Amino acid sequence: MTDLLALDFMRQALLAALLAGFAAPLVGVFLVQRRMSLIGDGMGHVALAGVAVGVLTGQAPVLTALVAAVAAAVAIELIRASGRTSGDTALAVMFYGGIALGVVLIARSSAGTPANLTGYLFGAILTTSTTDIAVFAALAAVVLVTTLLLRPRFFAVANDEDYARAVGIPVLRYNVLLAVLTAVTVVVSMRVVGLLLISALMILPNAASQLFARSFRSAMWWAVVIGVLCSVGGVVVSYGAETPSGGTIVLLAVAAFLLASTVTALGTRARRAAHDRAERHDHEHGPGCGHPALGHEGHVDYLHDGHRHAAHEGHYDEHGRHTTVEGR
Amino acid sequence: MHLSDPPLMRLRSASFGYADRVVVSGIDLEIHRGEVVALLGPNGSGKSTLVRGILGLTTQQGGQVQLFGTPRERFTEHTRIGYVPQRHSLSASVRATVTEIVEVGRLPHRLWWRPTSSEDRAIVRRAIEDVGLADRAREEVASLSGGQQRRVLIARALAGEPEVLVMDEPTAGVDHASQEALAGVLRRLVDRGTSMLVVTHELAALERVVSRIVCLDAGHVDFDGSAAAYAAHVAGHAAGSDHHHPDDVTPRRGHVIGAAPLDPEPREVAP
Known part of the structure; x- marks a missing residue:
């Protein structure tokens, strides 16, 4: 571990993994609660279009991706709030349009190589630059502080929108804000996990912790622990095994979920027999x-x-x- | 409490509905402090639409609604009303304990950046005690029975320290043991002087607590009076329906099953 930390790029990659592993499950628990587990995936699709615009115009891809993902987030919540039956298909058009535009634009740009595209889609630890890390750290801090401060309100809105509205909580504003935080998390995690796999880091640690935790609060913190262990562990393993970091992290998260479900199933059976x-x-x-x-x-x-x-x-x-x- | 207090709720020819569909209309209703009003009516008569409209959850399409003397559009003291929505179960998508759900009731009382105070915690504990779930406060709501989950929703409303409780079908689909416990909870609240508007179609469970009955039918108020007067009203209706008019014997058009080839024998269905 110490020799890993001696490498500049590994230090940066591990820091990025720590930030992503902390922020993603924290935001993800509310997506699970709202039964919107796949929405982060859609935002990742749209973020690729943003990355492509950055690559093509010479802007920092992180910033253009951020703009695209946040715009998508606001659009998603407004479309959902309109309650139209066509909303679902409108989201599909937006998500697939985003990823297709991204692939085409990156292929057209001079800097666009297949390796470059794969890095954005599935994560590449070697590509994280020092300026990227500074931006990620700032964004992750915003996500952490906002989510932790507003946790009771996000919980209230996701738990019972009608009740929240009746007691005067501005439901739409909280939903839009949660979507924006999700979009920011997508961008924070895109280098380490990749845009196609980011949703997994938001959802899988929560899926695992929901199996054994006994309250919302403990489930959320266990998910953060699992998320950090998987993302940091995944980066370390991917360095040794020369595998893409995103895939490695997500496989670790899947393993954590399977382990949790096996252990809890055995525990339930034992308890049932004993009482x-x-x-x-x-x-x-x-x-x-x-x-x-x-x-x-x-x-x-x-x-x-x-x-x-x-x-x-x-x-x-x-x-x-x-x-x-x-x-x- | 002053005699000059405005009514808790005052509706003047109010109508509510969804988008362009009017569900209830021409509602005149006043609810005063200390009253326990049961809102009765058959399924689809607009009971839920009416209470949701009073709370601003369905579109108001006409008339006036005043809450504590303030027009609903300008009403901001939401915590004065405790809403118990009609839900058959609490969301099971994530884990949550009884205390975590009830704590939501305190949120409107504090600014967004303020943490839970010890006073908040004491009020939450008391609300959970009031509904008789003190021994299960730290359990997951998903492990409770349907009736106990309803009581969790009542505790959440109580945690907001409201002046009036608005409950939508608190006793529907609840087993007998739970219904008894639920009726006990409501009786205790009434004894303490809590005002209530309770939507229900099972008056039996609430009979002993109700001070006034409002009956909705097809989107209009059909009866408004004391429980005794309601009994007479129902008896009168039943007597009226004993009259047989010869032309009533043949099913009316539009109220029949049996008009299409695959339908069973022609028979009248309840409108």
């Missing part, structure tokens, strides 16, 4: 239900006809006769 259900209830236990509440290993049991009943999902678990529990 007894109480008889069916016509009655709900709770404060004031008339049954004495007893503390029991960190949860509450209700004493029902001499048996301890503990709430578990939609039913009650049988935690044994009161006296036998005492004797344990």
Whole structure:
């Protein structure tokens, strides 16, 4: 690891990976919550057109990509908010138009080589320049601060738009802002992960953490941990194995998801085998239900006809006769 | 509380709907502090459209709506109304605990950059206690029964410390044990003097808490009065329907199944 850090370009690549791995899952959790897991993919398509314009005109591709992705983000939310049935096809036209325009323009430009295009699409650690890193760091800071400050409001809007509107939260503004943050994250991650794979880094760490976390908050932070481990780990592996960084990172994220789903499935099976259900209830236990509440290993049991009943999902678990529990 | 207080809600020949379709029209309604109003009516009569219209979620197409004496367009004190939307389950796309959902109810009370205060946390805890879910506050909402999830939505509204609760079908599709618990929660709130507007088509579950009944039919107010008067109104209607007019026996056009080749035997269907 220390010899990796001695290389200038590797230091930059690892820093870029750290930023992308932190920001992408943080924004991604709200996309998962809104059931818009694939929207980052579409923004990546449009961002390629922006990259191409930059390459063709000699502007910094990062900035032109940013402009294209943000414009796409605003357009996506306005089209969705209009609620027209043609909105879905309008998005398809925009996304495919974007990527096609990008491919054609890059091929026409003097600097356009197939390797160049592949780097943008699938990530290339060697291409990250010092100025790029400075821009990425600034953008990532904006994404992190905004998302963390507004997390409760993004959660409220994604959880229940009607309620949010009824209590006076400007729903459309928050949705547009989330889309813009998604677009910025796409651009921050494009060098490391690539425009075609960026959506995976937003979604897969969240898909994995949703399997085992017990609250929104813990699921979000676990996703950030998984995202950082996969993106930094992916860059290190891709250097050693001489593979494209984007693909390597995403394969690690897929592995994390499969690992999480296997472990949680086994855990669920073990727990199911280990607990007894109480008889069916016509009655709900709770404060004031008339049954004495007893503390029991960190949860509450209700004493029902001499048996301890503990709430578990939609039913009650049988935690044994009161006296036998005492004797344990 | 003053006698000169404006009504919580005042509607004057108000109409609401979606895009160019009017769903309810000519609504005159006043709801005063301390009242518990049940909004009844068959499916499709416009109950939800009306309450959503009062809250600004469906388009107002005419008339006037005043909330706490302020025209709805200029009303900004949204926290004075606690909305419990009609939802059969809470979004299961991501994990969220009871506390996390109820905390949303505090958001309108603080500026966007302010973190949750200890006062916010205390109010959230109290709201969860009020709906009888204190022992499950840290559990995921997806693991709760349908009726318990409804109570989470009520707690979210209570966390906003509203002056009136607007509830859309809080008891629909809820099993008996949960309905009992839910009715208990509503009774406790009423005893404390909470005003309510409750959309329902199951009056039985709320019978003991309701002080006034408004009945919608086909987008119009069809009855407005006390629970006792409503019982008489229903009895009167039932007696009226015992009259047999000879020409009523043959099904009317437009109300029949059986006009097309693949339809079953001709019979009248409820309009």
